[in-house]
Amino acid sequence: xxxxxxxxxxxxxxxIRRCLEIAGFREAEIIEAEHGRDALEKIRREPxxxxxxxxxxxxxxxxxxxxxxxxNPRMADLPVLIITSAGNPAKEQELLALGxxxxxxxxxxPARLNQLLHDLRPAEGENHE
Numbered sequence: 559x560x561x562x563x564x565x566x567x568x569x570x571x572x573x574i575r576r577c578l579e580i581a582g583f584r585e586a587e588i589i590e591a592e593h594g595r596d597a598l599e600k601i602r603r604e605p606x607x608x609x610x611x612x613x614x615x616x617x618x619x620x621x622x623x624x625x626x627x628x629x630n631p632r633m634a635d636l637p638v639l640i641i642t643s644a645g646n647p648a649k650e651q652e653l654l655a656l657g658x659x660x661x662x663x664x665x666x667x668p669a670r671l672n673q674l675l676h677d678l679r680p681a682e683g684e685n686h687e
Contacts, residue, residue: 567612
């Protein structure tokens with residue numbers, strides 16, 4: 559499984575990577591990007607199975623990235639999880655309506671991440687190369 563983590567903070571990307579490991583994605587190949595445009599360039603070259611993105615970033619924010627992915631027929635089915643420190647229920651509903659798999663508030667909880675990604679997590683013993 560290939561997972562993209564998009565956040566302008568290297569510390570946040572490292573923390574999300576660790577949360578993914580705790581949630582059962584230890585064998586996943588992780589692609590990191592600093593903003594939405596960087597992520598699009600990377601996932602166009604090498605498609606991913608899951609994308610986790612911060613909402614607020616320079617160059618291209620997470621909402622714009624989500625809209626672009628969902629409007630692109632080749633990527634529309636890509637599960638996108640939005641991570642935000644805003645804690646805004648109206649914005650969360652808007653993001654879900656745009657096609658986000660879910661919205662996680664910072665700091666990310668491995669338990670909540672596990673809950674949202676339950677159906678995507680590889681089964682024990684499966685070989686995902």
